[in-house]
Amino acid sequence: MEQQMENRQVIFKGFIDRAPRETDMELKVGSIGGGLKAPPGSGAFLVKNLCLSCDPYMRGRMRDSRASYIPPFVPGQPIEGSGVSKVIDSDDPDFKPGDLVSGLTGWEEYSLVRKTDQLPNQLRKIEQHDVPLSYHLGLLVFGGPIQSHCTTSFVKFHGKFCETNRIQLNDAANFHGITNSLVYSQHKHLHGSTSLFMVPKNIFCAASGAVGQLVGQLAKLHGCYVVGSAGSRQKVDLLKSQLGFDDAFVYKEEPDLDAALKRYFPQGIDIYFDNVGGDMLDAALLNMCVGGRIAVCGMVSQHSQTDPQGIHNLFNLISKRIRMQGFLQSDYLHLFPLFFNQVLKYYKQGKITYVEDVAQGLEHAPAAFVGLFSGRNVGKQVIHVANP
Amino acid sequence: MEQQMENRQVIFKGFIDRAPRETDMELKVGSIGGGLKAPPGSGAFLVKNLCLSCDPYMRGRMRDSRASYIPPFVPGQPIEGSGVSKVIDSDDPDFKPGDLVSGLTGWEEYSLVRKTDQLPNQLRKIEQHDVPLSYHLGLLVFGGPIQSHCTTSFVKFHGKFCETNRIQLNDAANFHGITNSLVYSQHKHLHGSTSLFMVPKNIFCAASGAVGQLVGQLAKLHGCYVVGSAGSRQKVDLLKSQLGFDDAFVYKEEPDLDAALKRYFPQGIDIYFDNVGGDMLDAALLNMCVGGRIAVCGMVSQHSQTDPQGIHNLFNLISKRIRMQGFLQSDYLHLFPLFFNQVLKYYKQGKITYVEDVAQGLEHAPAAFVGLFSGRNVGKQVIHVANP
Numbered sequence: 001m002e003q004q005m006e007n008r009q010v011i012f013k014g015f016i017d018r019a020p021r022e023t024d025m026e027l028k029v030g031s032i033g034g035g036l037k038a039p040p041g042s043g044a045f046l047v048k049n050l051c052l053s054c055d056p057y058m059r060g061r062m063r064d065s066r067a068s069y070i071p072p073f074v075p076g077q078p079i080e081g082s083g084v085s086k087v088i089d090s091d092d093p094d095f096k097p098g099d100l101v102s103g104l105t106g107w108e109e110y111s112l113v114r115k116t117d118q119l120p121n122q123l124r125k126i127e128q129h130d131v132p133l134s135y136h137l138g139l140l141v142f143g144g145p146i147q148s149h150c151t152t153s154f155v156k157f158h159g160k161f162c163e164t165n166r167i168q169l170n171d172a173a174n175f176h177g178i179t180n181s182l183v184y185s186q187h188k189h190l191h192g193s194t195s196l197f198m199v200p201k202n203i204f205c206a207a208s209g210a211v212g213q214l215v216g217q218l219a220k221l222h223g224c225y226v227v228g229s230a231g232s233r234q235k236v237d238l239l240k241s242q243l244g245f246d247d248a249f250v251y252k253e254e255p256d257l258d259a260a261l262k263r264y265f266p267q268g269i270d271i272y273f274d275n276v277g278g279d280m281l282d283a284a285l286l287n288m289c290v291g292g293r294i295a296v297c298g299m300v301s302q303h304s305q306t307d308p309q310g311i312h313n314l315f316n317l318i319s320k321r322i323r324m325q326g327f328l329q330s331d332y333l334h335l336f337p338l339f340f341n342q343v344l345k346y347y348k349q350g351k352i353t354y355v356e357d358v359a360q361g362l363e364h365a366p367a368a369f370v371g372l373f374s375g376r377n378v379g380k381q382v383i384h385v386a387n388p
Numbered sequence: 389m390e391q392q393m394e395n396r397q398v399i400f401k402g403f404i405d406r407a408p409r410e411t412d413m414e415l416k417v418g419s420i421g422g423g424l425k426a427p428p429g430s431g432a433f434l435v436k437n438l439c440l441s442c443d444p445y446m447r448g449r450m451r452d453s454r455a456s457y458i459p460p461f462v463p464g465q466p467i468e469g470s471g472v473s474k475v476i477d478s479d480d481p482d483f484k485p486g487d488l489v490s491g492l493t494g495w496e497e498y499s500l501v502r503k504t505d506q507l508p509n510q511l512r513k514i515e516q517h518d519v520p521l522s523y524h525l526g527l528l529v530f531g532g533p534i535q536s537h538c539t540t541s542f543v544k545f546h547g548k549f550c551e552t553n554r555i556q557l558n559d560a561a562n563f564h565g566i567t568n569s570l571v572y573s574q575h576k577h578l579h580g581s582t583s584l585f586m587v588p589k590n591i592f593c594a595a596s597g598a599v600g601q602l603v604g605q606l607a608k609l610h611g612c613y614v615v616g617s618a619g620s621r622q623k624v625d626l627l628k629s630q631l632g633f634d635d636a637f638v639y640k641e642e643p644d645l646d647a648a649l650k651r652y653f654p655q656g657i658d659i660y661f662d663n664v665g666g667d668m669l670d671a672a673l674l675n676m677c678v679g680g681r682i683a684v685c686g687m688v689s690q691h692s693q694t695d696p697q698g699i700h701n702l703f704n705l706i707s708k709r710i711r712m713q714g715f716l717q718s719d720y721l722h723l724f725p726l727f728f729n730q731v732l733k734y735y736k737q738g739k740i741t742y743v744e745d746v747a748q749g750l751e752h753a754p755a756a757f758v759g760l761f762s763g764r765n766v767g768k769q770v771i772h773v774a775n776p
């Protein structure tokens with residue numbers, strides 16, 4: 001007779017078209033058969049989940065839409081997301097009991113994982129034992145450095161961008177990569193042939209979450225002047241005192257975001273890393289420099305809205321020849337090993353600080369997830385499920 | 389005693405914050421002194437204006453805003469715009485009486501013109517005598533081929549674009565410039581290493597005006613599948629029968645623009661040349677392909693609005709990794725000679741058709757200009773003032 005084990009799970013109850021609520025999920029005691037063994041011939045392996053990641057993009061999977069870049073959750077089944085897990089039993093020759101892995105898993109105590117259900121490079125064995133396991137959910141994996149990489153990649157590919165826009169890059173700076181010396185000459189065709197040299201240093205980002213904190217720190221490491229916005233005074237203090245941002249402000253305390261940005265960027269914004277959308281994007285458009293760039297990576301303020309807020313200031317794209325481009329981390333998975341090593345090095349050298357908000361226990365997972373959308377988390381939100 | 393001559397003028401009455409009306413301008417009989425002579429020592433030359441250009445961007449100069457990329461008109465002074473003129477008298481050694489020139493001039497019978505008030509390459513002597521003079525206001529100058537060039541330039545710089553997006557261009561095609569063979573391989577990192585080759589052929593543009601008709605024809609010459617939108621059945625017939633568009637539709641007859649675009653582009657839009665903005669931009673965002681590009685060059689539907697309409701579907705920038713970029717022709721003036729020759733050649737070879745809407749007489753200039761914003765013009769709107 002097959003041995004049944006209890007398996008506590010966070011079940012997705014059904015599709016929604018509004019901001020997520022705790023009641024959209026349900027803690028259930030399910031069961032797992034086979035005596036915690038991976039079924040022979042399945043090619044799968046059974047894991048014990050140790051920590052789970054809460055990410056804003058998961059809201060999109062609660063909508064009944066096939067139009068998205070990622071399929072929706074299945075009602076009645078556990079929520080699916082990134083996690084760090086320990087292999088208990090394996091029918092996959094690449095994974096052995098005791099291995100620690102990060103990849104796509106379920107919001108439950110035990111999951112059966114198949115390599116073939118994962119994106120390339122998403123499922124990885126954890127080899128570093130001098131970094132907290134949960135860091136593999138943010139600092140060192142999926143959405144963390146890769147999304148941040150989009151900005152720096154955006155800066156790095158600046159040369160290409162500039163050529164299109166008739167703004168030419170200093171080639172020497174280009175070949176040295178992203179450094180303090182990254183300068184460009186903006187040929188001012190309108191007013192003759194004078195050249196204006198400037199450092200593309202003024203970076204603005206919404207900095208409260210998992211991605212923003214890394215974007216800002218990487219930009220600082222590349223010599224930029226970085227200002228972040230956040231939802232509370234506590235977070236602003238964190239950005240300035242621990243994460244090294246040049247400045248930061250509480251957007252909820254600003255009656256006029258346009259005026260706020262003019263105060264922090266009297267000469268305009270060179271790069272806006274937009275992971276918020278909405279009013280902040282509209283205000284940033286008013287404050288961009290000529291030739292500025294907007295990396296669009298999140299629009300978290302719009303995740304819950306079926307009729308998203310209108311953006312009114314797009315005319316600035318023309319008058320300022322702005323380039324605005326959308327990024328998805330899944331397009332950059334092949335670059336992951338490079339950035340994993342880079343960010344790990346920065347972290348070990350103390351050049352990068354990483355802030356987490358850890359909810360203890362699977363039973364607190366729904367509240368932790370819902371909190372993302374009201375900005376309750378300070379730093380990357382994770383759920384601690386069990387110790388190895 | 390100085391000899392005074394009558395000089396009929398279209399005067400700009402004062403700043404507005406709404407759609408232009410004929411009453412915002414006034415026909416006045418002014419005078420010009422000096423016996424139709426350029427003042428000695430002025431470095432200027434006196435011209436008789438032959439034809440004048442009506443362009444949507446001029447609406448922006450009726451607003452009292454220094455924030456724009458071009459200074460506002462001066463209340464009480466004639467409207468300023470592109471024109472073709474004949475030199476009557478000159479204190480500039482580069483220009484002789486009898487010379488025909490195109491450049492910035494006044495909406496009046498006679499203007500005193502200074503080289504130094506013009507943008508680089510904007511003031512040019514007309515050397516071609518086998519092309520109608522007014523074609524130097526649209527087909528062969530300022531806003532015509534140069535704005536259209538932005539699209540093709542956008543296609544041409546595709547290689548750079550693709551590299552940023554991890555989509556690599558077929559190098560051979562790249563070096564051959566814009567040809568039918570322009571193909572790209574989209575490395576589908578998400579689903580392994582298979583390559584998908586496709587021709588970036590599906591182009592959509594609002595095609596009724598001076599720029600759209602050229603964009604579409606240039607795209608056709610480069611092997612694209614081109615669909616245009618226009619404001620009337622008459623214009624749609626023109627696009628299909630005379631300008632060679634693959635298809636066209638009357639946007640005013642479409643209750644659902646999203647559905648209309650899905651009908652014409654079942655596989656999505658590769659490039660949207662946006663000179664309209666508003667609802668059309670929102671519908672296009674829903675129908676772009678992954679890796680698609682939006683060249684933003686006009687937003688004519690938004691010119692008259694102080695509180696422009698919100699764009700709601702920008703989330704597609706992320707899910708489809710769209711690049712959206714603003715263009716101003718003034719950044720490309722240095723490329724003008726190249727494109728002048730290219731477009732002239734196409735025209736003489738019968739590969740490009742050019743449609744004008746000519747208003748006869750300075751007194752009809754205000755109505756012609758106002759008509760731009762209700763789509764009354766069929767083709768490029770010009771005003772015939774006098775014969776040489």
